[in-house]
Amino acid sequence: MLVDDKKLDEKFEAEYEKLRAEVKKPGILLAGATGVGKSSLVNMIFGLNTAVTGVGKTVTKQIDCFDSPASSVRIYASAGYETNESGDEKFFQDVIGMVKNPTQHEVNIIWYCVSCFGARVTDYDANAIREFSNAGCPVAVVLTKADKVSDDDVADLRKAVLDVAKVPVFETSCLLKEYNQINNLVDWSIEKLPSQLQFAFIAQQRCSFEQKRKRARIAIAEHVVGSGLIGISPIPFSDAPLLAANEITLMT
16 A cells, blocks of 8 residues: 555645645625625525625725635625615725726626516616626626516516626526526636636535536546656556655545
8 A cells, every 4th residue: 555544634635735725716796785685695606604794804895805715715795785875976986996996806707686576777786787897897797586576577677787788697596496597607707707716616616516527527637648647657666656646636
């Protein structure tokens, strides 16, 4: 036996920590009115129960950043706005300003949530969606609680969003699968992320196992080629330690 169980565990843990340190996290901005279901959306996709309900690091008065070593994504959650209040102007200054002029806090994609239960796109929503769409960052509108209204209401709401800006629109529900376009939102998000950030997103999301399988097949192919090159060595057993290391990396 080349490596006992204890050493194998140690090597795996070391490789895992190395990988985790190298992974670059994508920044996802959640925006929308109070009570539209931003927390439920994050929990449904990433399994982060406290992502938008726990204590985050304050970026501005309007934005909290939720990040932890256990998560491979970084969530920026905007404060819910109250229409016709002074906070509206502050929202546009802070939230949209951060997207247009990122410094330390980079937003890679935006999910703007609108509740189907309200059955309308407010002027505030329209302005925010339009501003985000023009900010140069990929933005998708997520229609939450689609099971709470009729199909016609959902269709009207979708049309109202598209009248504001030509952005992708995804219907979601925490209860009924027929309204759930979560996988479509996940696929769109991965496509829009830079390649160096896709791995972290795919690893954290728990909705699309097909995306995980695709990434696993790529990793397997890479390591099979590596093992083949290692096996060319003409010296008997000289390749064993290298093959073991390659296998541990693949497992990670």
